[in-house]
Every structure is written in C-alpha cells, then in structure tokens.
Amino acid sequence: MVSTFLRGAQRLVCLALACSMTLATAQGLPSLGDGSSMTTAAERKLGERIARELYRDPDYIDDAVLEDYVQSIWQPLLAAARQRGELTSEQDERYAWEILMGRDRTINAFALPGGYLGLHLGLIGAVSSRDELASVLAHELTHVTQRHISRLMEQSSRVTPWAIGAMILGALAVSKSPDAASAVIMGAQGAAVQSQLNFSRDMEREADRIGYGVATQAGFDPAGFVSMFDKLQQASKLNDNGSFPYLRSHPLTTERMADMQARQALLERRPVPAQPDLVHAMMAARARVLSNPGPDRLRSWVGEAGALGEVPAAQAAPVLYAGALSASRLRDDGAARSLVGRLRAAVQSDPKALRQAALLDAEVRAAAGDAGGALAALAAIPADLAGRPEMLLAAPLQIRSGRAAEVAQRLQARVALDPRDAAAWQQLASAYEQQGQTLRAIRAEAELQVARLDYAGALDRFKAAQNYARGPRQGNAAGDHIEASIIDVRARAIEAIVKEQEKERQAER
C-alpha cells in the first residue's frame, strides 16, 4: 500500500506555501502584517481543516505509548518557548500545539497552519536520542512561533486563506486516489511544487537559532542539534531524497551549516552522557514496528531478537522490544512473551525503561487474550511513572471485567483536563454503554467527533442524543436530565460552528 498520510500532507503544506513563495524570496523576513493580515484565528481554522482530513487518513496513528513519549519532549519545549517569550500568550491560546503522527517510514516532520505539527514514525525510528528528536521539534515549533507559515500566506494578496484551504483539500483528495495515473500526475506536480517551495533561507536559519535556544533551555543536550544536523548532512551527501523528505522542505544551506559548526565549536570537550537512553531506543524500535513494515520485516526482527546473545542493555533493549512487538503482531504469542521477559530482565535497573517493558508486556498479554496478566503487569508499574498509556491500555480490559464505573470516573477526570483527548472519549463511550448509560455514551461519541474536528459528525451524534432524551425509553439513568441540558448547550455550540463552516464554504464558490 502506498502510504499517503504525511507525505500527502507535506505536499499539501508545500502547495499552500507555494502560493506566496515568490514574494517570500526577497532578502530578509517580511514584517508582520497590518490589519489585513491573516489572524491567528483564521490560521487556526485553516489548520483545523487540514488536520480534520489527516485524522481521517488511514495512516494517521493514535498510539498512546508513542504519544506519551513525544509529549515528554514536546511539553518541555513549549514551556521553554513560553519562558523565553518566543511563544506569546495569544499564540498559546489560539494555536492547537498538537502533533499528529503518521505511519510513514520516511524521515519527516513539518509545521502546518494553526499550530498543528506532523511527525512521521520514520523520523522517530531514525533519530538516535531524545535530544535529536527535540532538535527537530524545536525547529518546527519555531516555524510556528515566528509565524513563518502565516508570514508566507500573508504575502499573498490574491489568494484567500480559504482558497488555499480548498486547494489543500483538493490536493489531498487527488493524492488519496487509488488511480495510478492520477498518482503519477500528483507525483509530478508535487515535485514541481516542492522545487519552488521551502521556507526562505532566513527563516530556516531563524528556526535553527531560536529552536537551538529553546531546546537547550528545555534541558536537552545541545549536541542533539549538532548530531541531527550531521545525520541530515550525511543523507544530503548521499542524495537520499526519497526517504528524507525533510531535506526537501528544510534544505541545508552553507549558511545553516556554518551556523551549526559555530555552535558545535562551543560544545567541544563536553562530557559524554553517562547513561544510555534506553527509553528512546525502545520508542524508536516501536516506531519502526508500527510503521507498516510488512510481515517479512517483522519475522526478521523476531529472528534477530531470538538469536541475540549476551550484550549490554543499550544494545539489547531495542532488539528485544522490536522482536517482542513484532511477534505479537504476527500472533506468535509465545515468542512475544518470552522476548518481553528477556527485555524486562535487560532493563531492570532503569525504572523508566522498565516501565516501557511493563507496558509492552501488558500490550502483548492483552493481544493474546490474557486480560488478567495484562492488568497485573500494568498494576505493577509505580504510580509516579504511570500515566495516560497505562490508563488507556487498562480501560477496555477493566470495562470487560465489570469495572466500567471505576473506569468512567477516571476517564471523566481525563477529558475534563483535556477535552481534545479523542481516545479517552472513545473509551468513555464504551464504559457508559457497558453501564447502560446510553445518553452519556452518545454524548461521549459526539465529543469524540469534536476532538477529531469533525463537527458535522459531532452534530449528528448530539442530535441523536437529543432524540434519545426526548424519546420513550426504559429506566431513566440517574442524572439524565442534567446530561440532556448539557447536550442541548453543546449541540447549539457545535451547530453554530457547522453553520459558519457552511457559510464559508459557500462564500468560496
């Protein structure tokens, strides 16, 4: 299957930027706009349009374990950007600051309008440390905080943001066509667009400079920036453009390399890190396994892990992790369990790595139908390390074992904290369903659609909930009248958004 998710998306962003690229090639950065410029609110709306399509893409991946890992890097970067005044309170409020992951094996990360970021599993699988991943995310974060995307779009006086949005969606539709001929056409167009696309050289240097400051302030090793740069430089020497689309949108210029060499000079004689980063090695292995490598590759990872002799933990952890997860995917539960056992033993002296091994243990057991074993593995994770992945992995197992009420309570607290947590809404819907709380279950389904930015789909569910509340039914659940009034308020709010979107769509015609 040709994977289209973020490759498609990258093309699309490029397309949007291409509209105004000719104006942005002038020396120096354009000044921020006047009253006619694109507002952050308009940019967010445009970003939502694109993100909504990405959520629907089969290559979009909502993996709680990788999500948790990426957030453990992303949140400190956001905090540092706020502290340094790079991220203004207006941007903080208006932009989404959301990272959407795609299964693509290509090495890419990119900023979309409105503070959405795309991240390929290929990139997570290819970087050698969390510091390297932080350097890429800090660079993309800076493209957003410095409003590089909006500056490019502001330059375009003839093309409205909504026309750009329509172009992006049109290109997405074409790129998803199973028709080989149109795929070829899209490929040629994509290449033509990409050749004239890219941020300006000054924008790239600014994203490096400010991103470097943000990442180091957030506590990441500045050497991560330098080694990531070396990696990209090697790839560009090899002309490895197929698997490094990142290099097409962020080309290495001599100025960027000179800047980075100057930074590297400052880093000389720094101490070598004392501890190998086992968690990163395991998460990179997970990204590789989840990026649709095909059964032959999975089988070879199982074989490699099985044949592994006595090696240091840093070497063993990623091999055993990839082997165990691959075996589980291949439904070879015995091999999966045995490899997880070896993984646990290999990383036992590192609590955070051991947590990842326990999560994998639970995942492998749950996939094999051993709900009790999976829950026991999760329960053994120390409370101060456990978080969202543990909760989401446990939820369906607990719901099935008659603990739906307890699960619903935890998930309610979760969505109160983060109403955009689609996976939590999904589990919450099933916890309510299990308890016969149909009205609440339908509302949770509606909120799940809101979290995925599908407002029309959400309105449909809210209306279904209203009909259910009005209709004759057996045994009113306690609190249904309160729930019904919440639903009325939410339905009105979402209906207003749907109407506004319809109006905007008509205005484009």
Ligand SMILES: [Zn+2]
């Ligand atoms: Zn860049």
